[in-house]
Amino acid sequence: MNIHSHPSSARFFPKSPSSRTGEQAKPSFSRRRWLKGTMQIAACAAFGRTLPPGGVYPAENLPEGKRIVRPEKEIEIWDAHVHLTGGEVTGTLSERVPVLLKYADRMGVRRLILSMGTRFVHDPTPEQLREQNDAVLEAVRMAPDRLLGWVYLNPKHQEASLGELERCVVRGPMVGIKLWIAMRCCEPPLDPLMRRAAELRLPVLQHTFFRLGGNLPGESSPSDLVQLAARHPQVHFICAHTGADWERGIRAVRSQQNIWVDVCGSDPTAGFVEMAVRELGHERVIFGSDAPIRTFASQLAKVFSAGLSWEAQKAILHENIIRLIEPVLARRNFPKPASG
Ligand SMILES: [Zn+2]
Secondary structure: OOOOOOOOHHHOOOOOOOOOOOHHHOOOOOHHHHHHHHHHHHHHHHOOOOOOOOOOOOHHHOOOOOOOOOOOOOOOEEEEEEOOOEOOEOOOHHHHHHHHHHHHHHOOEEEEEEOOOOOOOOOOOHHHHHHHHHHHHHHHHHOOOOEEEEEEOOOOOHHHHHHHHHHHHHOOOOOEEEEOOOOOOOOHHHHHHHHHHHHHOOOEEEEOOOOOOOOOOOOOOHHHHHHHHHHOOOOOEEEEHHHOOHHHHHHHHOOOOOEEEEOOOOOOOOOHHHHHHHHHOHHHEEOOOOEOOOOHHHHHHHHHOOOOOHHHHHHHHHHHHHHHHHHHHHHHOOOOOOOO
16 A cells, blocks of 8 residues: 555545535524535435435435435545554554554545654653654655654653654654653743743643543643643643543633643543534644554544534544644645645
């Protein structure tokens, strides 16, 4: 398989004959929509036409067998939260990358932002940081038109982390910072790294959990991230997993305007993306999957089944993340997406 190829997502999401009517943008049920949907279904049945692919009718109006939820038309998908380990993604890097891209292609995911290496290290030493980032750099080199990277840092190792920032972002292809569970992100040692992030206009993807029974030592909650974001208002933060307990996570970050949420990693429960969009606005919601630990399909379902407008889907699936990494991409003349 040629890992540099990227089949158009049109293959997966054929253009809908209904295009943008604006009608499907309204998430709430209405009698008029129901009647319109019912009439259109009847018309389709009468004339033997197939139904347009999703989004037009509330799912409950569709006959069994037609309840396939897809975006309304071709849409560019960027995944802001991907790893190099999990599921069938094993072996050497040149074995892992094609498998990851095979699954991404199935779901029309065009670009993937990777972080951390071929195994997870909770509290990496300077040597391990370099090793972890080297794995991502090598993967990006294998498929530069598909893969991007977050540089993995550990605030316990200031000098090494600042060095990795320079090596992987300033002189390398990476587009932002990933912080995991080495240290709670509200701690002061984060500050020098965040000052450098502000200078370079780099977004920061911070793992967050509201874990039942208490977080791991060093693990951040969305509330910890709010403290950090308040100290560094010029840095754009992504609250990874929205805290996993997403109802609490959304409420925790709601008033801190320099925090976006990614919707990755938890079960594809109904209501998550809906609530995030309602409470934060679609401008602050970013698609991520946590693949290959989770499947692209299960995580995309959260977005596709949320009854969102075309504008909201576009924002969540690529526009918002592109806006956050744009200052870095602009410096590198990175090609912009073709669609929308
Ligand atoms: Zn992750």
